[in-house]
Amino acid sequence: MMLVSLIQTTAYRWSVRRGNTVLFRELLLGPAITLAREIARDEHLCSGRAICVEMQGIGGPIRLASYARPPVDATEVSSGDSVAA
DSSP states (O other): OEEEEEEEOSSSOEEEEETTEEEEEEEOHHHHHHHHHHHHHHHHHHHOOOEEEEEEETTEEEEEEEEOSOOOOHHHHHTTOOOOO
């Protein structure tokens, strides 16, 4: 599973990483979470690979998003079937 992580760099700033590569730095927490989730979702939709977004919490990692299912085929959505996230 690929990992996109949020790492605190200063008191109020965060970096977004994919593996060991820093993608973005010096972001506030809210925008950093939003951006990390968008990156993970786009990567999953393009590659179909499982990917999750995590940040370090006091008791261990906190999972913010997980994309592990195969991408949904557009015909399934248009048929009116419900798609569970």
